[in-house]
Amino acid sequence: MGAQESYPVDVEAIRADFPILERKVGGDVTTPGESPDDTEPLVYLDNAATSHTPEPVVEAITDYYRGYNSNVHRGIHQLSQEASVAYEEAHDRVAEFIGAEGREEIIFTKNTTEAENLVAYAWGLNELGPGDNVVLTQMEHHASLVTWQQLCKKTGAEARFIRVDEDGYLDMDHAAELIDEDTKMVSVVHVSNTLGTVNPVTELTEMAHEVGAYSFVDAAQSVPNRPVDVGEIDADFLAFSGHKMLGPTGIGVLYGKQHVLDEMEPYLYGGEMIRRVTYEDAEWEDLPWKYEAGTPVIEQGIALEAAIDYLEDVGLEAIQAHEELLAEYAYDRLTERGDVEIYGPPGDDRGGLVAFNVEGVHAHDLSSILNDHAVAIRAGDHCTQPLHDTLEIAASARASFYLYNTRAEVDKLLEAVDAAAELFG
Numbered sequence: 001m002g003a004q005e006s007y008p009v010d011v012e013a014i015r016a017d018f019p020i021l022e023r024k025v026g027g028d029v030t031t032p033g034e035s036p037d038d039t040e041p042l043v044y045l046d047n048a049a050t051s052h053t054p055e056p057v058v059e060a061i062t063d064y065y066r067g068y069n070s071n072v073h074r075g076i077h078q079l080s081q082e083a084s085v086a087y088e089e090a091h092d093r094v095a096e097f098i099g100a101e102g103r104e105e106i107i108f109t110k111n112t113t114e115a116e117n118l119v120a121y122a123w124g125l126n127e128l129g130p131g132d133n134v135v136l137t138q139m140e141h142h143a144s145l146v147t148w149q150q151l152c153k154k155t156g157a158e159a160r161f162i163r164v165d166e167d168g169y170l171d172m173d174h175a176a177e178l179i180d181e182d183t184k185m186v187s188v189v190h191v192s193n194t195l196g197t198v199n200p201v202t203e204l205t206e207m208a209h210e211v212g213a214y215s216f217v218d219a220a221q222s223v224p225n226r227p228v229d230v231g232e233i234d235a236d237f238l239a240f241s242g243h244k245m246l247g248p249t250g251i252g253v254l255y256g257k258q259h260v261l262d263e264m265e266p267y268l269y270g271g272e273m274i275r276r277v278t279y280e281d282a283e284w285e286d287l288p289w290k291y292e293a294g295t296p297v298i299e300q301g302i303a304l305e306a307a308i309d310y311l312e313d314v315g316l317e318a319i320q321a322h323e324e325l326l327a328e329y330a331y332d333r334l335t336e337r338g339d340v341e342i343y344g345p346p347g348d349d350r351g352g353l354v355a356f357n358v359e360g361v362h363a364h365d366l367s368s369i370l371n372d373h374a375v376a377i378r379a380g381d382h383c384t385q386p387l388h389d390t391l392e393i394a395a396s397a398r399a400s401f402y403l404y405n406t407r408a409e410v411d412k413l414l415e416a417v418d419a420a421a422e423l424f425g
Contacts, residue, residue, distance in 0.1 A: 008321035017054035040374030048400035060306035099229035104287035113143040115239035115254035130156035168344035190222040195344030226320040247307035251300030268293035323352025353400035363395040373416035
């Protein structure tokens with residue numbers, strides 16, 4: 001049976017664009033890159049942490065450095081003009097990709113974490129005070145949870161957390177209790193990087209707006225693998241990272257409604273975010289440059305555009321279907337074992353990942369044994385330590401899937417789990 005018949009995407013053709021998926025592992029980790037000691041074919045199931053980068057994106061990076069490497073918005077010479085045009089067009093492409101109204105609503109950051117901090121300090125430090133509250137969820141990534149937690153400590157505001165029920169879903173009745181007239185921000189993760197839960201972010205945004213609050217959607221685990229339209233969600237802010245969607249590290253995106261970004265003050269200063277400066281004061285550039293201080297992420301932004309082109313060529317709906325197919329397959333196969341506890345919603349109602357524990361095997365030990373079988377997963381609290389405390393577990397193992405993974409790789413994962421269970425049994 002061909003790849004097109006087996007999967008929603010043409011996995012064979014896609015994998016050909018990722019040479020790293022052909023490498024072998026198992027050798028000396030102090031010498032990066034494949035060596036004669038590497039003998040086992042890699043099975044990469046750690047995509048929720050970082051995805052791999054296809055050849056067209058690598059080519060976009062090398063084209064920049066080989067052809068028109070220059071700083072942007074500063075030079076009259078041709079290379080600077082070419083780099084500036086490409087960098088600006090990358091903002092336009094991202095805006096189109098997520099349904100924003102234009103480049104003015106797209107701020108390039110280093111990652112989702114920096115985007116969270118940008119809003120917290122540029123907006124929250126000025127707007128929050130005693131008596132106010134920020135509503136989050138118990139499944140927030142530390143990038144969101146700790147940022148708002150610490151900002152609330154600085155301002156005297158209260159951080160509140162929507163409960164997660166025993167099936168891994170948000171308790172929406174509890175959400176309705178927490179979101180009140182004193183709520184200033186509702187910041188929620190779209191797809192949980194631990195539970196795989198797909199949260200009702202549009203409904204939560206509506207609840208925020210009903211009380212006059214803003215909403216922030218952490219879309220780091222959704223934008224890479226499913227259609228996301230900021231207009232439909234109506235969130236005031238939304239953030240995601242390039243390295244989880246075939247792009248390079250060091251590039252993130254903050255979407256913000258233009259009128260909200262206009263009203264906010266920047267919290268990083270210097271470089272091309274300044275329009276005019278005197279010894280007494282300074283004026284800021286127009287959006288989006290107002291929030292991109294110093295030399296920005298030029299090559300990374302251009303490469304992110306190439307990654308978006310690649311994802312759209314494959315099709316976001318097909319990528320979502322492929323991920324969900326693999327996640328359900330892994331969920332069902334792990335459940336059949338009888339010695340595995342899986343966290344989050346049922347296999348047919350989750351994003352493309354499965355976090356679990358094997359009876360009698362610590363997650364770190366499991367990950368180490370899987371590594372011996374050339375299977376790369378994540379083990380630990382996945383930057384959701386309070387959620388793991390709520391689940392009363394120290395850590396979990398997480399297999400996460402993307403457009404280039406296969407059922408055969410899930411089978412390899414299961415074989416390695418068998419080996420671990422036998423060793424510790």
